[in-house]
Amino acid sequence: MSERYVWDLREVDGEHVAFVGGKGAHLGELSRIEGIRVPGGFCVTTAAHRRTLERVPVLAEGIGRLARVDAEDRESLRAVCGEIRRTIEDTPLPEEVAEAITGALGGSSEGVAYAVRSSATAEDLPTASFAGQQDTYLNVLGAEEVLRHVRRCWASLFTERAVVYRRHHGIEDRTVGMAVVVQRMVLPEAAGVLFTADPVSGNRTVATVDAGFGLGEALVSGTVTPDVFTVRGEEILARSVGAKQRAVQAVPGGGTRTVEVEPRRQREPALSDARVRELVALGRRIEAHFGRPQDIEWCLTGDGFAFVQSRPITTLFPLPENPAGGNHVYLSVGHQQMMTDPMKALGLSVWQLMAMAPMLEAGGRLFVDAAPRLASPARAVFLDMIGRSDPVTRDALETVLAR
Template identity: 70%
Template sequence: MTEQYVLDLQDVDGTQVAVVGGKGAHLGGLSRIEGIRVPGGFCVTTDAFRRIIAEAPLIDDRLDRLSRLNPDDREAIRTLSAEIRRTIEEIAIPGDLAAAITRALSLLGDQAAYAVRSSATAEDLPTASFAGQQDTYLNVMGPTEILQHVSRCWASLFTERAVTYRQRNGIDHRTVHMAVVVQRMVFPHASGILFTADPVTGNRKVATVDAGFGLGEALVSGLVNPDVFKVRDGEVVEKAIAAKQRAVHALPAGGTQEVAIESQRQGQPALTDAQAVRLVQLGRRIEAHFGRPQDIEWCLVDDGFQIVQSRPITTLFPIPEADDRENHVYVSVGHGQMMTDPMKPLGFSMWQLTAMVPMQEAGGRLFVDVTRRLASPASRAGLLEAMGKGDPLIRHALETVLDRDGFVPSLPDASPGGRPAGGAPAPIDTDPALVTGLIERSQASVADLERDIRTKTGPELFDFLLEAFEEHKRVLSDPLSIQAIMAGMEATWWLNDKLQEWLGEKNAADTLTLSAPDNITSEMGLALLDVADVIRPQPEVVAFLQGVDGDDFLDELAKLAGGTEARDAIEAYLDRYGMR
């Protein structure tokens, strides 16, 4: 395959991360969006980086040593990464590669000023943030200087910070390559960062603009506090203008310097409200192109905005997809079940197929949309009471959302006929035999399922399971079942309240229900104690299980004293109750 060392930004798109790195791929994508101005430039591809690395035979040995270092051994990482950077910078760029870079420069103007920017293949990705870990050089002038700074960008793949980040995240140093973006320098009146979602609250409808005078390095480095504009629905809804005492400006002969801002200008806004709104409109166009909220670096030049970088905002928790632009309030299913970790796909698929209400997935977790129930005052009260009984903190969170003016619109309680929506609940029969009958019906349904499932294999088994899920929901949605379940929950809540009032004991009814028959959760817990009773007298088994790492530990148990009995007890438990 012919190696390609240079690509014009206009010829790059988002599919070419492996060739031009994350920054280069995003800039190429940006340059294709109608109405978005991106400074012209080109990418020195990862083919060039691999060519340079091949020129240094000692690199392999040093990368091996680097991969074996503890991420906390900062001194060793600092020393070895500095050796690698020095080695890369000292490699002479081969003639044909240097010629390809200088040819691209001559097409743009080889006496102009440029920004020379690192673009690693593991940078600006949706799943990880490598921002600031490699180097960028501004206002670089002349082919010789640009070639030297391209080498420095290659070497910056091995800054101490970048190496440590990869070590901590289990990323093999050899799998990450460095491209370099060379762009025409812009000399802005103001610059800064646009977040198309509020990075503090996560609100996707509020964009935040950070702005300062001069080059953006003053903000990125923390040299000054920015002006902050919050924009929603085409208007500035909040702003704070900072006293900007310093800025970073380009020098005529190359490079940059900090300069003091004259006192009368320090408190002036870097942008007008109209400019902030116009910038956010451009940001929304960029967000739509990439399909997710963006962290965008911008420059204001002669009242026109130029975009010099855009990356995904990786700190936002994902939200369920909705087919409208309305506000939604979601309650986490997993947190209600004390399962805060992400579920595996089979797990949340099972929940979605068997749940009585729609459940939506985001971030490996399931959520129920409670917006409509909160919007109606009648259903709102019931929801808040039920949530508060299960977890007072969730109720408090929902009330906090309701306190936000207009976030959840109110819907009328009454139906067109004046009767409360949904009608009055049907009266419940108080005969306890009804509960016995419901249990017997469920047991018969489970027995039929266990009998019939043994006859199914392959695709037929999946069809059978889908039918079984529908039967499960039909049984549970029987009004009599719901009434019995609610009666039990209401009785527990009433007992908890009264026993605390009478005896001063909290959650006494929850303790009492542990001994009720047919409580599968309690049975599982008691059965697990029986398993523990088998294991506890066997010290070798206890020690082994405390250090288990892997899924084949049951096979290993039989080799230990008392291990066969322990294995049999565990397997019997799993056969009865599954892996929950």
Template identity: 55%
Template structure:
């Protein structure tokens, strides 16, 4: 058998969900689109989902050289390419490779005589970059540009100038600026205020509602109606002082 490992799900970009495509025979049949592959999803060391495809053909190597395409027996066409144990073993290998390179990987593999062989590993180039954080906590980032109806990426000069004149701590990723609203989601009052603030955009509001319903950011224990965290605990901008020299100082 052979196939591909994506250590981050290429459809949802979920970095915690590993995706495996697998088919019988050589990988050429998969890469060329000759056959559909089984797809297995693994998260936290457990199989989260399996989709078994009808595999009618497979390409095999010939002892004298070259390859040949063969029909798969009808009773084998809907069988699972890899056992559950092999799926989890392959997922562990994928995570080891990802840890070695320090970023999500697109890995080609093959299975021969019950042994997995890694053919190639390269970064997944289609994932949108995540703003850098110095902890392992959950974060929720809102695009500043989309809030301002500027959906295109901002050029480096524009990014640096925007950061120069804003009091809000913002993060850069993919040519855009983001504000982390996770601190505001830790209280009921903060959640209500945030939803009212961004509610003009139904897509953003729906996304935040999904985050809240998933309990992605926990409420503060025993203080579920606490006030919104003050400056320093959140990324919301502070008020400007009414100082006429602000503009001239910035220009200098």
């Protein structure tokens, strides 16, 4: 099973991260959701990556040297990373790997455009997204160019920024495998990002849509100010139409280029209100499938919305697992005790065993659900008690009640 060099996206799901990486696994899951359109394609597996690189002994030596380089010594880090990348890009693919990839492309691959996208095993994780750490190549034409860009994706595992990011998260270079996603290229009218929760406030009821013209690379790279829509349910709470002066478009001979947007279109919204509502509804369907708020990359074509990535929003503080339904108002036990750092497992269990009220855990902290007391006729007594220990918390609770 692990020695298959190519898997169709429709064959994979969240159980196959070790073989197709985080992006490939999430795209496979996406393609299984009813009503969610994902461009067709396949994954070049981590087995193909391993099979190719195990034939290059000098590469193992380079990775060993990299492990001994201090992350703060950027000059040495840059030099070793560059050497490793050049070695990988210059290494020919084994015949069996190349045949598996060209076979998956089919006989009519010449002239067909593909997106070739890195998919590392340490990527799109619930605690670390690794967004932008490995490379993606758009509008790649023909089988030979696809093979070359597969090697470039493998090499991007050793960019300086990717290595530093892994060090920050305690992940060793040798433990990360790299798969590559190859998909039919989408040439969209508009593209952007949908957050199914507010990544700043943590509000799970509010979705945010960022939109721009053409391919999403201009928006993701920060070269344009996108349109921003804030949505709750079917209500658009706020909209800001950006001055979208540039757009990224595919070039007929392969690759992309940045073009100027006509002045009259720069202040036109990239999406109509109806399209924004449709997109958010699809995003909620994706969120329900994965069971947590998602950071979603989307494209709009004449056929409607297509989705090219979905990963967890890693900046959200987790919610306590509460079996009771309805609304909840959580009070932080640690903040009342001036203990704001995460607690160890033993400390959590001792507090939970000794507490007079049920305490729920999230992010290494303990919380008490105040909703039942706030809903009771005697809530004034509860508010007085809270106010004596922490007037700011009382003010916050009264604000919640007023809403």
